[in-house]
Amino acid sequence: MMKSFLTPALLSTALLSGSVFAADYKVDPAHTAVLFKINHLGFSETVARFNTIEGNYSYDAANPTASKIVVKIDSNSLDSNHAARDKHIKGPDFLDVKQYPEITFKSTGYKGSATEGTLSGEFTLHGVTKNIDLNIVKIGEGKDPWGNYRSGFNGTVTIKRSEFGVDQMLGGIGDDVTVELFVEGIRQ
Amino acid sequence: MYGEETSPLAMLLPVAVYPLLAAIVLGLVIYKLDGAGYKKAVFWAAPVLIWLAWLTAAQGIHTRWQFPPRQALDWFLLMTLVPVLATRLPKNIRMSGFGISSMLAFALVAQPLVGRMSTIDLFTHLVGWLLLLGVAILASDQQKNSFRFPASLLTMIILSAIVIGISSSLALAQMTGAVAAVLGGLWLLARVIRLPDDLMLACTQGAMALWILVLAYAHYYADVNIYALVILALPLLKAWPELTSTDGKVEWKALIPTVLISASTGLMALWMVWPAQSLF
Known part of the structure; x- marks a missing residue:
């Protein structure tokens, strides 16, 4: 009697608090970078980066669709x-x-496995917010030599800068901008 | 700057040709209105024509202009009319009216920046700009030469466009160049038809007000060196001698020293912002 009462109660608690099992990570700025490359006159691709990044993400290998990130x-x-x-x-x-x-980038959903997938979200650049799909690959996770638990991911997406109102010099400087995110986080 | 494919003519059309033509057409309208005796209307319309002609260029440069305004440039295109109109205030309140209205107009344009400024910063900028605006309007009020003053201002505006372009923003350099095109169009028109001196001076004063606001935008949003901008505007302080000919003929020879004097500090400003690395 007691067992038949407890089982659904425990199950529903586990379902309701699914996010409790997902680990929350704080982005480690020292091991995180956002790069972008853009065509220069059709000759080459110029690479630039942003040096100051902050954010948090939540990742659970057992339930990857619950993953989310704010950068x-x-x-x-x-x-x-x-x-x-x-x-x-x-x-x-x-x-x-x-x-x-x-x-900013704020994820709205994730499709894929625990190691690879597509992270959708709202990307705000130049005051314009658009939905983008970031291709994500997990690089690894585990304890570092100082006992912190870390995980790391790479992400790529190609956007059209003109769609964000950044449309100067479209003749010489490409419209397509490939953004690459290299993120490492420390579990909180 | 990095060798875009757009043809020079396509770039020149919105920046130089359209505002120049607009200034000539609007100048003719003003001329006709003045001739027909609408003195009061012309008094207010003279600087507004400068703004309207400039707008033909500005909306071609800032192609995403929207109303109601959302971006700083949206606000900028509208609010520039305020100081331009303020140049027509009665002389006893012109200095303070021009200063305060310019500051209020620019405060709207600079909303994102004002919100991040400390009170002391805000106060310092306020006092500094009121001082600069006061000196500029006072100096322009002293001008009596409707041939040399516009030519001098034109020289300063062209050099400031180069300074802004080299410093950081081609779009703002184009907007500055458009002010020169407007004033240049009117100045050329005045060589063909007999525009009254006070009308030409009023238009020049309107162009100066517009130019100062473009410089302020370039400083706050594109980090153009404020010292370079102030230095290149110093020839505003030079009061050009009155026209000596009474038959309306201009002294073309006087153009050479006018341009040389007006360009002298501008060249210094150019040297100040000249990049250490090649931009190309």
Whole structure:
């Protein structure tokens, strides 16, 4: 009698608190990077990165669809290894960082396995929010030498900058921007 | 800047040709209205024509202009009309009226920045800009030469467009260049038809107000060096001698020293912002 009462109660508790089992991670800025590459005059691809990133994510290998992430990038931390170009990209012609100091990504859903899949979410750039699908690959997880539990993922997505209102110099500078996210988090 | 494929003509059309043509057409309208005796209407319309002609270029550069305004540039295109109109305030309140209205107009444009400024920062910027605006409107009020003052301002505006373009923003350089195209169109028109001196001076003052706001935008949103901008605007303080000819003929020879004097500090500003690394 007691057993028949407890089993559904325990089951429903487990279902309701599914997220309790998902581990919450804080993005480790020292091991996280956001890179993007863009075509330059049809000759090459120029690579730049953002140096200041913060965020949190939740990941559960047993229930990967419950995974979620929120990332905030300081758009003023852009670094293309060329100071004058950085100033230009940060200016009103491109990112307009004075007006839009943050670039954000907030996931809305995940499809795939525990090691590979597609993370959908709202990406806000230049004040414009659009849904994007990030291809995610898990790199690994485990304890580091100091006892912290870490996990790491790579993600890629190609966006059209013109769709975000960044449409200057489309003739010479490509419209397609390939964004690569390299994220490592420390379990909280 | 990085060798875009757009043809120079396609770039020049919205920045130079359209505002220049708009200024000429609107200048002719003003001229006709003035001739027909609508002095009061012309008094207010003169600087507005500068703004309207500039708008033909600005909306071609900021192609995503929307109403109600959402972005800083949306606000900017609208709010620039306020200081331009303020140049027509009665002389006894013009300095304070121009200063305060310009500050209020720009405060709306700079909403995202104002929100992040500390009170002391805000106060410092307020005092600094009120001072600069006061000096500029006072200096322009002293001008009596409707041939040399616009030519001088034109030189400063063109150099400031180069300074802004080299510093960080081609779009803002184009917007600055458009002010020059408008004033240039009107100045050329005045060489063909007899635009009254006070009308030409009023239009020049309107162009100056517009130009100052573009410079402010370039400083706050594109990090263009404020010292370079102030230095290149210094020739505003030079009061050009009155026209000596009474038959309306201009002294073309006077153009050379006018341009040279007006360009001198602009070249210094150019040197200040010249990039250490090649942009190409």
